[in-house]
Amino acid sequence: VSRRAELIAIGSELLGWSRHDTNGSYLARRLGERGIPVCFRTIVGDDPADLRAAFAVALGRAEVIIATGGLGPTVDDLTREAVAGLLDLPLDDDAALLRGIEERFRRHGLTMPPSNRRQAQVPRGAEVLPNSVGTAPGLVLRQGARLVVLLPGVPGEMERMVEEGVLPRLEAADEVLATRVLKIAGLTESETDRRLAEVHAGAGDVEWTILASPGQIEIHLRERVRAGAGPLGIDRLDRAIEAILGEHLFGRDDETIESTIGRLARAAGATAAVAESVTGGGVAARLTSTPGASRWFRGGAVAYSDDAKVALAGVDPGILARDGPVSEPVAAGMALGIRARLGATWGLAATGYAGPEGGGPDRPPGTVVLGLAGPGVTTTRALRLPGPRAIVQQRAVMAALDLLRRGLLGRSA
Amino acid sequence: VSRRAELIAIGSELLGWSRHDTNGSYLARRLGERGIPVCFRTIVGDDPADLRAAFAVALGRAEVIIATGGLGPTVDDLTREAVAGLLDLPLDDDAALLRGIEERFRRHGLTMPPSNRRQAQVPRGAEVLPNSVGTAPGLVLRQGARLVVLLPGVPGEMERMVEEGVLPRLEAADEVLATRVLKIAGLTESETDRRLAEVHAGAGDVEWTILASPGQIEIHLRERVRAGAGPLGIDRLDRAIEAILGEHLFGRDDETIESTIGRLARAAGATAAVAESVTGGGVAARLTSTPGASRWFRGGAVAYSDDAKVALAGVDPGILARDGPVSEPVAAGMALGIRARLGATWGLAATGYAGPEGGGPDRPPGTVVLGLAGPGVTTTRALRLPGPRAIVQQRAVMAALDLLRRGLLGRSA
Numbered sequence: 001v002s003r004r005a006e007l008i009a010i011g012s013e014l015l016g017w018s019r020h021d022t023n024g025s026y027l028a029r030r031l032g033e034r035g036i037p038v039c040f041r042t043i044v045g046d047d048p049a050d051l052r053a054a055f056a057v058a059l060g061r062a063e064v065i066i067a068t069g070g071l072g073p074t075v076d077d078l079t080r081e082a083v084a085g086l087l088d089l090p091l092d093d094d095a096a097l098l099r100g101i102e103e104r105f106r107r108h109g110l111t112m113p114p115s116n117r118r119q120a121q122v123p124r125g126a127e128v129l130p131n132s133v134g135t136a137p138g139l140v141l142r143q144g145a146r147l148v149v150l151l152p153g154v155p156g157e158m159e160r161m162v163e164e165g166v167l168p169r170l171e172a173a174d175e176v177l178a179t180r181v182l183k184i185a186g187l188t189e190s191e192t193d194r195r196l197a198e199v200h201a202g203a204g205d206v207e208w209t210i211l212a213s214p215g216q217i218e219i220h221l222r223e224r225v226r227a228g229a230g231p232l233g234i235d236r237l238d239r240a241i242e243a244i245l246g247e248h249l250f251g252r253d254d255e256t257i258e259s260t261i262g263r264l265a266r267a268a269g270a271t272a273a274v275a276e277s278v279t280g281g282g283v284a285a286r287l288t289s290t291p292g293a294s295r296w297f298r299g300g301a302v303a304y305s306d307d308a309k310v311a312l313a314g315v316d317p318g319i320l321a322r323d324g325p326v327s328e329p330v331a332a333g334m335a336l337g338i339r340a341r342l343g344a345t346w347g348l349a350a351t352g353y354a355g356p357e358g359g360g361p362d363r364p365p366g367t368v369v370l371g372l373a374g375p376g377v378t379t380t381r382a383l384r385l386p387g388p389r390a391i392v393q394q395r396a397v398m399a400a401l402d403l404l405r406r407g408l409l410g411r412s413a
Numbered sequence: 414v415s416r417r418a419e420l421i422a423i424g425s426e427l428l429g430w431s432r433h434d435t436n437g438s439y440l441a442r443r444l445g446e447r448g449i450p451v452c453f454r455t456i457v458g459d460d461p462a463d464l465r466a467a468f469a470v471a472l473g474r475a476e477v478i479i480a481t482g483g484l485g486p487t488v489d490d491l492t493r494e495a496v497a498g499l500l501d502l503p504l505d506d507d508a509a510l511l512r513g514i515e516e517r518f519r520r521h522g523l524t525m526p527p528s529n530r531r532q533a534q535v536p537r538g539a540e541v542l543p544n545s546v547g548t549a550p551g552l553v554l555r556q557g558a559r560l561v562v563l564l565p566g567v568p569g570e571m572e573r574m575v576e577e578g579v580l581p582r583l584e585a586a587d588e589v590l591a592t593r594v595l596k597i598a599g600l601t602e603s604e605t606d607r608r609l610a611e612v613h614a615g616a617g618d619v620e621w622t623i624l625a626s627p628g629q630i631e632i633h634l635r636e637r638v639r640a641g642a643g644p645l646g647i648d649r650l651d652r653a654i655e656a657i658l659g660e661h662l663f664g665r666d667d668e669t670i671e672s673t674i675g676r677l678a679r680a681a682g683a684t685a686a687v688a689e690s691v692t693g694g695g696v697a698a699r700l701t702s703t704p705g706a707s708r709w710f711r712g713g714a715v716a717y718s719d720d721a722k723v724a725l726a727g728v729d730p731g732i733l734a735r736d737g738p739v740s741e742p743v744a745a746g747m748a749l750g751i752r753a754r755l756g757a758t759w760g761l762a763a764t765g766y767a768g769p770e771g772g773g774p775d776r777p778p779g780t781v782v783l784g785l786a787g788p789g790v791t792t793t794r795a796l797r798l799p800g801p802r803a804i805v806q807q808r809a810v811m812a813a814l815d816l817l818r819r820g821l822l823g824r825s826a
Contacts (some may be wrong), residue, residue: 014454
């Protein structure tokens with residue numbers, strides 16, 4: 001029989017606008033991989049009555065309930081009391097737990113504050129999940145076929161407890177959820193939709209979600225498969241999508257466009273350098289976010305002013321004066337200049353107007369020109385990117401990275 | 414009497430790990446400003462029974478219920494049917510709505526697909542919120558004192574409906590929630606806590622939350638005040654915090670460290686240039702994320718390789734060979750070099766090892782050296798930053814920006 005999970009995220013700050021429940025995202029992924037779908041996620045504040053209400057509702061509609069937060073030592077930490085009260089369980093002092101918490105403080109040269117004593121209280125019958133990195137222990141309660149797990153809200157502590165204590169208690173289901181993410185550049189969402197309409201229509205039992213972010217489209221595939229069996233439906237769709245989209249498909253799952261570039265560059269023994277204005281360092285920042293980037297990334301110029309385009313990227317001042325900073329000759333000059341100056345195999349350039357200001361009627365905000373210089377090739381590409389400043393910058397970064405990726409593909413093919 | 418809200422976010426993709434409910438964050442903020450606290454947030458997938466369960470629970474514990482998503486034309490869009498079924502309301506065809514949707518397609522040169530016809534169905538007695546930017550109308554149902562609002566999940570459509578249709582229907586409460594965010598750099602969370610312990614203890618009715626992100630601490634203050642009155646408690650705490658933290662307090666609410674830098678630079682008529690290796694373009698990207706950055710930001714060098722430190726930032730190769738790339742002389746050389754090369758008032762530099770690789774036993778991953786060169790001053794600062802690669806990079810970006818901010822404060826003071 002299939003079990004369903006509800007996640008409860010506890011903390012008034014999570015109800016507001018400044019924090020997302022990232023713990024829930026992590027838990028949803030790990031449970032999904034065990035074949036346990038998350039059907040509800042509830043966020044509730046530090047209010048005793050609301051907390052009890054949230055747990056009462058969850059007990060009525062889910063078999064696995066995992067709550068995060070509210071196990072700390074402060075007066076706002078009420079999860080333990082709320083659940084014990086709801087299930088009518090007394091809270092017992094756990095002597096071993098108390099010694100462990102006291103010992104933890106002693107190791108750091110501190111005396112345990114009296115408030116931490118509450119963290120050694122355990123609803124009668126609950127199992128304790130030790131916390132190897134903090135003071136709040138986790139708690140596991142069984143209510144008939146139902147499992148209620150209380151975890152601390154600190155992500156590092158919570159994740160460790162899940163891996164060591166919670167997942168082993170969730171005996172694997174007969175079915176597990178296989179997932180795959182396909183990542184696409186250089187196409188709009190509607191164009192991707194159009195090209196894949198027939199494949200999508202034949203997806204059968206594979207769940208299909210398309211997600212768009214500036215400059216990147218993702219197709220998320222999910223398929224229930226028997227434990228130990230392969231995701232045959234996903235594999236079939238993956239092949240069909242690749243056949244249609246070709247080089248637009250740049251990666252899968254945890255791959256990013258920058259990790260793909262790094263892989264291609266290392267395979268080809270190639271290096272890259274960047275000269276960018278409109279993206280303001282964003283292209284370089286993405287490339288250097290991957291470990292080992294120093295092996296193939298030579299460096300870059302953030303040529304934001306005209307002077308910087310000349311001084312750092314070696315653009316000819318005459319061309320700059322004649323064609324203006326956002327033009328194909330300047331983009332080519334930046335790519336060639338930075339390539340020569342840093343002795344790189346590939347020089348990549350981006351210039352443009354992110355907005356709100358533009359460059360006159362024929363060069364409105366969103367006008368971006370990319371340049372790529374490599375062995376025997378120099379290309380430019382003029383784009384008109386929609387959206388406000390931050391979105392134009394993100395789209396321009398993705399378009400520039402994709403241009404470099406395609407250059408590397410041509411070389412390494 | 415005070416009303417409480419529940420937000421319901423609808424869509425199976427929101428249950429998983431790849432999407433956050435940003436609509437809920439927006440709604441929580443706008444409702445909070447009207448004095449209506451959000452007490453529960455529920456996320457539920459595209460399952461008819463689960464949808465009904467989620468609305469049934471919400472009707473039992475909240476007076477204002479706002480749901481987002483599930484109003485589109487596809488078979489997965491079930492919100493309308495679930496709520497009509499739960500409240501036992503027939504769905505009527507709304508002729509005016511249907512004409513509007515057909516007209517919308519016609520304007521784009523298209524014929525309305527039959528599936529969109531469902532979007533013109535209205536639970537009997539519901540008010541329609543017109544959608545000026547998409548096809549899915551919003552719906553408002555009154556159940557006694559309860560208000561149930563169904564909105565599309567597309568953020569742009571949802572936000573417009575909230576501003577034009579929902580907020581005007583929520584007559585302002587006697588009390589509203591005043592909020593303020595204070596932003597702090599250069600202190601750890603525990604050091605901030607320690608310094609502000611006494612102020613925090615005297616916060617009275619002002620809710621106090623401290624949030625830490627790499628290199629930045631925020632204090633979120635919330636206070637219920639009578640409509641039209643000022644947030645006296647928040648103002649008092651703000652003054653007390655500023656008196657204690659001084660220059661560590663760099664901004665409030667929507668201010669960022671980069672917008673503060675831009676304001677200080679413009680006020681002083683100063684310009685800035687950056688040479689960075691360990692942060693890989695991240696410092697420049699942050700500085701250029703603010704509109705109008707071109708007025709005071711000259712440009713930067715992403716001097717990732719030793720060659721680039723010489724070629725772009727003008728570092729003396731002899732110093733580089735003698736002291737190594739992560740050293741105070743090289744950080745100073747990068748700051749002075751980029752300042753001279755781009756003719757900027759201030760030159761800012763960051764070099765270091767983000768990890769996983771370091772520079773030998775005395776320079777482990779997380780070793781970062783910053784440099785700042787300005788009129789008559791050159792300073793360096795060596796740091797040992799904790800965390801994995803991405804966190805070290807974020808902390809280094811914040812520390813570098815804070816160093817520049819302090820330089821500008823000294824000049825403009």
